[in-house]
Amino acid sequence: AQTVTQSQPEMSVQEAETVTLSCTYDTSESDYYLFWYKQPPSRQMILVIRQEAYKQQNATENRFSVNFQKAAKSFSLKISDSQLGDAAMYFCAYRSTQGGSEKLVFGKGTKLTVNP
Amino acid sequence: DTGVSQNPRHKITKRGQNVTFRCDPISEHNRLYWYRQTLGQGPEFLTYFQNEAQLEKSRLLSDRFSAERPKGSFSTLEIQRTEQGDSAMYLCASSIRGANYGYTFGSGTRLTVV
Numbered sequence: 001a002q003t004v005t006q007s008q009p010e011m012s013v014q015e016a017e018t019v020t021l022s023c024t025y026d027t028s029e030s031d032y033y034l035f036w037y038k039q040p041p042s043r044q045m046i047l048v049i050r051q052e053a054y055k056q057q058n059a060t061e062n063r064f065s066v067n068f069q070k071a072a073k074s075f076s077l078k079i080s081d082s083q084l085g086d087a088a089m090y091f092c093a094y095r096s097t098q099g100g101s102e103k104l105v106f107g108k109g110t111k112l113t114v115n116p
Numbered sequence: 117d118t119g120v121s122q123n124p125r126h127k128i129t130k131r132g133q134n135v136t137f138r139c140d141p142i143s144e145h146n147r148l149y150w151y152r153q154t155l156g157q158g159p160e161f162l163t164y165f166q167n168e169a170q171l172e173k174s175r176l177l178s179d180r181f182s183a184e185r186p187k188g189s190f191s192t193l194e195i196q197r198t199e200q201g202d203s204a205m206y207l208c209a210s211s212i213r214g215a216n217y218g219y220t221f222g223s224g225t226r227l228t229v230v
Contacts, residue, residue: 004158033216044120045159045207045221091158095215102147102172102215106158
């Protein structure tokens with residue numbers, strides 16, 4: 001079974017600075033999808049960014065970008081020009097394309113604090 | 117589009133009681149998912165519906181848990197004979213394009229079993 005590991009339970013960053021959140025995963029598959037979700041306190045989870053494993057180009061969404069290293073099974077999230085509103089739990093998630101399952105497998109999350 | 121709506125937001129129940137949660141997905145979304153999130157953990161998959169058909173169930177969904185989506189619109193998740201270990205946030209999500217594109221989550225129902 002696939003597993004997702006987020007090794008940083010907590011991270012902090014100064015406003016306007018850049019921070020990178022780590023995610024590694026374990027799989028024997030070659031085709032899959034990876035996601036980063038943001039969960040603000042007491043609010044719903046929001047999809048931040050999505051990466052298709054067969055694409056070598058790293059996904060980018062405004063201030064959010066990923067560093068996808070397929071061979072290393074690593075999928076880190078870089079947040080540039082951090083803002084106070086970026087403070088949240090961030091979850092990395094994996095989606096297999098085998099067997100038709102619709103489930104996402106999530107890591108335990110990283111709590112990001114943004115200091116003014 | 118008012119997003120995915122879940123009710124109630126909070127539920128406190130005594131051990132042994134039955135509880136039911138409701139999820140209203142985004143209206144055009146035919147796919148609906150239930151997840152459970154305990155403190156300090158990421159969400160864990162429970163079950164998946166496409167329209168009214170329940171196509172996937174996790175082994176986490178014990179005999180005490182049942183989910184329905186009778187007309188392919190809203191869904192209910194019922195837990196019978198609740199146990200303290202059932203205390204968690206229950207998240208509902210929906211999608212129209214499938215899991216490859218991610219889901220839209222609701223705000224969740226927080227269950228506390230005392």
